[in-house]
Each structure stands twice: as structure tokens, then as C-alpha cells.
Amino acid sequence: MSGITYRLATAGDVQGIIDCALGALWSGDGTSAWDRAMGCVPGHDWASQKRRSLARFEEAYPERCQVAAAGDRLAGFVMWSGNRASRVGEVENLAVHPDFQGQGIARTLMEHAMAALRSEGMRSIKVFTGLDVNHKAARRLYEGLGFRDVWHTITYGMALDSD
Numbered sequence: 001m002s003g004i005t006y007r008l009a010t011a012g013d014v015q016g017i018i019d020c021a022l023g024a025l026w027s028g029d030g031t032s033a034w035d036r037a038m039g040c041v042p043g044h045d046w047a048s049q050k051r052r053s054l055a056r057f058e059e060a061y062p063e064r065c066q067v068a069a070a071g072d073r074l075a076g077f078v079m080w081s082g083n084r085a086s087r088v089g090e091v092e093n094l095a096v097h098p099d100f101q102g103q104g105i106a107r108t109l110m111e112h113a114m115a116a117l118r119s120e121g122m123r124s125i126k127v128f129t130g131l132d133v134n135h136k137a138a139r140r141l142y143e144g145l146g147f148r149d150v151w152h153t154i155t156y157g158m159a160l161d162s163d
């Protein structure tokens with residue numbers, strides 16, 4: 001899409017990254033269902049924890065975070081890491097703000113992360129995602145890029161009796 005530029009993240013991008021991630025994921029009901037099931041205390045709900053983990057990653061590894069910029073707004077981002085010993089790379093986070101979805105931005109971001117991991121000597125790449133409806137686009141994207149379904153997990157939860 002014209003008007004979108006791709007570059008590495010800088011310190012000033014943290015809020016834009018958070019806005020993309022929460023805008024993309026908060027629109028679904030999956031995360032609030034998680035909070036209800038786990039009875040999270042204020043400040044430690046899914047969104048609060050996501051904000052903190054995104055900010056920590058971006059501040060620690062800006063060279064492992066590519067952003068898509070639309071003027072002075074961020075349209076999307078991808079974060080990745082690579083394990084030098086196992087030579088397995090991982091896509092840690094990916095989101096495109098709903099205002100910019102469906103224009104090929106995630107595909108371009110993923111291709112950048114895959115090329116970066118390849119140039120770092122990684123032999124394979126993994127990405128964890130949900131089986132819920134909110135992650136349907138992500139699953140199609142990964143499969144379209146050549147990723148194969150290799151492992152399923154399930155998260156069980158229960159409330160513990162309070163005193």
C-alpha cells in the first residue's frame with residue numbers, strides 16, 4: 001500500500017506499538033474472557049501485562065522490532081527473537097491496527113522478520129497463536145507464508161478458594 005514506510009523501531013514508538021496491539025486484539029472477546037476466567041486483579045489484567053511486555057521488549061531490543069508507519073501513526077509492528085544455540089527463531093508479537101488491516105502490512109512485516117532471522121543463521125521459525133476466532137486472520141497469514149501446524153496446547157485455569 002502506498003503511504004506506508006517500514007523501519008526499525010525507535011524509543012518514541014512504544015505507545016504506537018501498544019495502540020496497535022491493543023486495538024487489534026482488544027476488539028475481540030478473547031482477552032476479557034481470559035481476565036474473567038483468571039480473576040485478574042486491577043493492573044494485572046491481560047491488557048496491562050501486554051502493555052508492559054511490549055514496552056520491555058521494544059526498549060531492550062529495538063533492532064528486533066520492525067514497524068510500519070503511516071505518516072506520524074504506527075500501522076503495525078512485528079517483534080522477533082532468535083536462539084543462537086538451537087538456531088530456532090520466534091515471532092514474539094505481531095499486530096496491525098484495525099484501521100490498516102487487509103492491505104498486506106502484516107505479510108510485509110513477517111517477510112522482514114523471516115529475512116532477518118534467516119540472515120542471523122536461524123534454521124527454522126516458530127510462532128504461537130490462538131485457535132480462537134480472533135486469531136483466524138493470523139492463522140491464515142502464517143499458513144499462507146508457509147508455516148505448518150506442528151503443535152497444539154491448551155490452557156486450563158481454575159479459581160482457588162479464597163480465605
Ligand SMILES: CC(C)(COP(=O)(O)OP(=O)(O)OC[C@H]1O[C@@H](n2cnc3c(N)ncnc32)[C@H](O)[C@@H]1OP(=O)(O)O)[C@@H](O)C(=O)NCCC(=O)NCCS
Binds near residue numbers: 144
Ligand atoms: C493477523 C493480522 C496481523 C493480519 O494483519 P493484516 O495486515 O490485515 O494482514 P495482511 O493484509 O498482510 O494479510 C495477510 C494474510 O492474512 C490473512 N488475513 C488477513 N485478514 C484476514 C481476515 N480478516 N480473515 C481471514 N484471513 C485474513 C490472509 O491469509 C491474508 O492473505 P491474502 O490477502 O493473500 O488472503 C491482523 O489481523 C491482526 O493484528 N490481528 C490481531 C492480532 C493477532 O492476531 N496477531 C498475531 C498474534 S500471534
